Amino acid sequence: MKVSLESEITLYPLSIQKDKKNYIVEEPISGDFFELPEISVDAIRRLDKGEGMAEIEKVLKEFYPEEEVDIIEFVEQLVELGLVQEVDGVQVHRGKEKQAKSEGGFLWIPQWVGRLFFNRKINKVYLLLLAANIFILILNPELFPHYKDIFLFDSMVLNVLTYLLISLVLIVIHEFGHILAIRSHDLPANLSIGNRLIFIVFETDLTQAWKLDPKKRNILYLAGMSFEQVILFLSFVFMLLFPDAYFVGILSIIVLDIFIKTVYQCCFYMKTDVYYVVENATGCYNLMESGEIYLSSFFKKSKMDHKKMFEDEWNLIRIYSVFYIIGVFLTLFLTVLYFIPQLYYMFTTIYLNIMGAGDRAAFWDAIAFLVQTMLLLILLVYLARKKRREN
Structure with a gap:
């Protein structure tokens, strides 16, 4: 599945919280956690808002001049991590439901x-x-x-x-x-x-x-x-x-x-x-x-x-x-x-x-x-x- 600057990206629902240095991002369906820097979280939030990839790349280069920004490569990494649900309306089949982790045991303990x-x-x-x-x-x-x-x-x-x-x-x-x-x-x-x-x-x-x-x-x-x-x-x-x-x-x-x-x-x-x-x-x-x-x-x-x-x-x-x-x-x-x-x-x-x-x-x-x-x-x-x- 090819990703370009014109692609429309739909992510899975993500939970984001600030940590010591970076951010902890949770993908609730699989229960996976990732540590991401501020620039990555900024990009994710902009993707969630529906901003275009070309626009996001331009803004990130302005806000983070010392960072090397390549939005296409970043989105491809998100796809590999299983955080992308759709690209241009096409479902990304990563077997999320099969990979989903059970909520765990001991829930019977109040x-x-x-x-x-x-x-x-x-x-x-x-x-x-x-x-x-x-x-x-x-x-x-x-x-x-x-x-x-x-x-x-x-x-x-x-x-x-x-x-x-x-x-x-x-x-x-x-x-x-x-x-x-x-x-x-x-x-x-x-x-x-x-x-x-x-x-x-x-x-x-x-x-x-x-x-x-x-x-x-x-x-x-x-x-x-x-x-x-x-x-x-x-x-x-x-x-x-x-x-x-x-x-x-x-x-x-x-x-x-x-x-x-x-x-x-x-x-x-x-x-x-x-x-x-x-x-x-x-x-x-x-x-x-x-x-x-x-x-x-x-x-x-x-x-x-x-x-x-x-x-x-x-x-x-x-x-x-x-x-x-x-x-x-x-x-x-x-x-x-x-x-x-x-x-x-x-x-x-x-x-x-x-x-x-x-x-x-x-x-x-x-x-x-x-x-x-x-x-x-x-x-x-x-x-x-x-x-x-x-x-």
Whole structure:
């Protein structure tokens, strides 16, 4: 379908709102969101008013003398994005109805329920609990999680199953925080399963958060961690009040799991909840991609003028790149402090039991553990392949 300066363009109904730097444009039929600069939004609004393309191009060149204006190319891009409904009265067949995204689940949760957990007063409580948890750890270093905290029983299978069950429950609570937060704004959410590094995770689709003001989005991104701070605080309190209780071992696993996941949230080489907060606060929505381009330039012979490429985001991207590298070291820190010692302890114990160091029950426990490990690896490979296909 050819587009010319004489073409009459009909767009799908679009919702436009001002963001940090540019504008967020929503196409309600598909539920897609796009970040566009002011000149693009100006062009869209003029197209909606029925102004001719030649006239629009002339006006834009006058209003934006520093910009390169090509209205035909711009409209062709809108067609590719699926934002154009008709060109010269001819329907643009993009399968919009087939591409349309469902409104999402959890609409059965009333908005007022979400607001019980996420409002101005309660949000401050979550922040206070974060400070309190840090303070408790400083005063009680013995509460700092240890890699052996997951080994409650002689049975390695039981240890792994207990840890996985506790971790699964905490993941569900974390994601339910996101769900309640977005429902507090009467918006839908979708829940899916995926993996991050070696962890199987549930992921809440917060795409609809783009409808909100940038400041309100941060609450949605931090909602899961907010719920974790409540659980962490209660765990610390019970551990201090009842240090010899039988359930302290379970609480130690909870503390360990939340600690590891909290540290991972600060690994900016992954798109974690904290990463999205930083991205949202800066208004730079391709921060990771730009940072990776900048860092990769140090390993290439040909040097590009990245300062010119990134323009006003140059200093921000350099700062982010530092935190990107820190995130890699945080991962190495967790690996050395927790994962390697845990794996060494587990497989050393399993090896000794298979070689006959333990009784018959310990031998079959070791065999069951190896089968359990194989099933987990198969699941991780499946999820990784599924994610690659989707990408």
